[in-house]
Amino acid sequence: QVQFVESGGGLVQPGGSLRLSCAASGSGFSVYAMAWYRQAPGKQRELVASITNDGNIIYADSVRGRFTISRGNGANTVYLQMNSLKVEDTAMYFCSARPRYTNYLNWGQGTQVTVSS
Secondary structure (H helix, E strand, C coil): CCCCEEEECEEEEECCCCCCCEEEEECCCCCCCCEEEEECCCCCCCCEEECCCCEEECCCCCCCEEEEECCCCCEEEEEEEEECCCHHHEEEEEEEEECCCCCCCCCCCEEEEEECC
């Protein structure tokens, strides 16, 4: 089983920045890709960004050019640098990881990001 430790959420004004961090751990769980999802109240969970061990990166259209996903050195860590934040970025952000050839099935507890003036 895999576990996640997420941090970095908070309250920020529009146009501000936040950096989310996530560390995954678990015996017998081989991480191939990591991702950030988000879920706003009353909406479905959506992919924000993902990154594989091969360096392949995917961004949601709504965050491309503003958010940057990256992996840490060595350990199974992933970061999400969020710049030029908008009110519509307000959501609970969840970290996830998966082995190769599988879907994202495991989630962290989430970290709240609130963008408000």
